[in-house]
Amino acid sequence: MILPYLYQLRNSLRTQFTYPAWVFWGLLYNLVNVLPQVFLWRALYIGKEQVAGATLAQMLTYVVLSNLVGILTNAGGAEDIEERMKSGNIGLDLLRPVSVRGLFVARNLGAMVGNLALTGIPQLVVSIIIVGGILPPVSWAALGCFLLTALLGMGVQISLQLFLGTFSFWFINTWLMGWVLDFSWLVLSGSIVPLWLLPRWLLVVAQALPFQAAQFIPIAVYLGKIPLSDVPRALLVQGLWIAGLLGAQTLLWRRGLRRIVVLGG
Amino acid sequence: MTTQTLKWWLGLGWLSLKMRVASQISYNRWSYISLFFAQMFSYFGRFVVLWVTMRAFQAVQGWSIYEVLILYALDLMAYAGSQAFVIPLWRMDDLVLRGGLDDYLIRPLPPLVHLIARNFNVGYLSHLTISLAALLFSYTQLGLSWGIAHWLLVVVTVLGGSMILAALTIIPASFAFWWGKESVSNLIRHGARQFTRYPITIYPSAIRAALTFIIPVAFVNYYPALSLLGKAPLYLWPLVTLAVGLALLMLSLVVWRAGLRRYSSSGT
DSSP states (O other), rough: HHHHHHHHHHHHHHHHHOTTTHHHHHHHHHHHHOOOOOOOHHHHHTTTTBBTBBBBHHHHHHHHHHHHHHHHHOTHHHHHHHHHHSSSSHHHHHHHHSHHHHHHHHHHHHHHHHHHHIIIIIHHHHHHHHHHHOOOOSHHHHHHHHHHHHHHHHHHHHHHHHHHHHGGGTTTHHHHHHHHHHHIIIIISSSSSSSGGGGGHHHHHHSOOOHHHHHHHHHHHHOOOOOOOOHHHHHHHHHHHHHHHHHHHHHHHHOOOHHHOOOOO | OOOHHHHHHHHHHHHHHHHHHHHHHTHHHHHHHHHHHHHHHHHHHHHHHHHHHHHHOOOOTEHHHHHHHHHHHHHHHHHHHHHHHHHHGHHHHHHHOOOOHHHHHTTOHHHHHHHHHHOOGGGGGGHHHHHHHHHHHHHTTTTTOOOOOHHHHHHHHHHHHHHHHHHHHHHHHHHHHHSOOOHHHHIIIIIIHHSSSSSSSSSSSSHHHHIISSSSSGGTHHHHHHHHHTOOOHHHHHHHHHHHHHHHHHHHHHHHHHHHHHHOOOOO
């Protein structure tokens, strides 16, 4: 019964490879994103050895890794569901003898793996060259834990997107929600500023929300900012977010299905 | 072109613009109001990112935290002031490839004027509000007291900056006339501005030169901010910004016209 999902995964993976020109544009965008940050941190660190417990080398490594994790966890998700609701394709999806959510997860996983291979790896190489080399992980164990937390980070991201997309049952514009969530991704996920720079009150807010579990945790593990002894706790946080978001989504989904009206076909 | 026809064009353009604004505001008012706040919140996040970064380091290249906020505020105001008008050009390749541009060619109004007037976007009021708030906040934090002339120069700066960013949207959009598809406009519009969030002295001279002479976004905020914040003669840079804006806008109109002459509809 897993076969349809694997097909879906493969299809979405293939879509990624249809437009090789994206590699080029992706690299250019990456350059434009990374360059200013690199020069900014270099300028900020002039005359300073450490700020908030982090060195310049750690900060630059953070920039490169954040970019990589961002690519990995950056899947269109919520809009995908909304688009299906609006076009009525959701009706077709519901008729199929497979789980709509299962297909959603498979599609996103495919896109993520495709992103990683097609844009992630080349961008990682380019970023490392721009930065002039990044720090190795603090230990082999940290590398393993980085990969593990990055994987769970993907899980958090997919669950979050699924959860948000479900709101389109109620005609709540996910696009509108996107603007609101923008704030969280910018400030609270650690995608641009590492959480250790946040003031205390903002840190409390960030840690109460799922965004940092997708983005910040893996990088912090790599850099040893989350020591190995604390990794189990980090994994637990990620696991709880996945479970919580999927649970809440299931409740919403059931309520939503009862009121869905598909027009035309 | 006689003044008579120019007046007539502007009159028609203004009428079309008024209708557009009225329709945007009256149709689904709540969705506009909620979008207004949602967008403001998102851009507020960008200011918070700057604030958080600068808070830990206090200064970069002699620019304090609030001076950096002013840099971004000036950029965002010019962005709003330009994109509210030129936003229809974002989908220029679609207009050219599907022939949607034909609609604008058969009106008694220059296509660019009509395109702008019919698609004017009220939503940029949110960018304007949040950046004005950031400017005033930084103004009080820095303990400044600007006279009327100084504030007028702020207006001149935003005006010139808007022209620069409008031209930097019109020029790459016009490439669609030649290439059908163009992918550089977003890169120029958003990518180049990533470099001017902080004073450009953080970059090596090659990048600084590119931001000054090739894609001159540094005139939108960095140079005029030097004047406004007392790091350079007061009148110098805002007026240069205005001049660069005018020149670039002229250039963009020339490019647009050259492109339009090449346009042959894809038909439907």
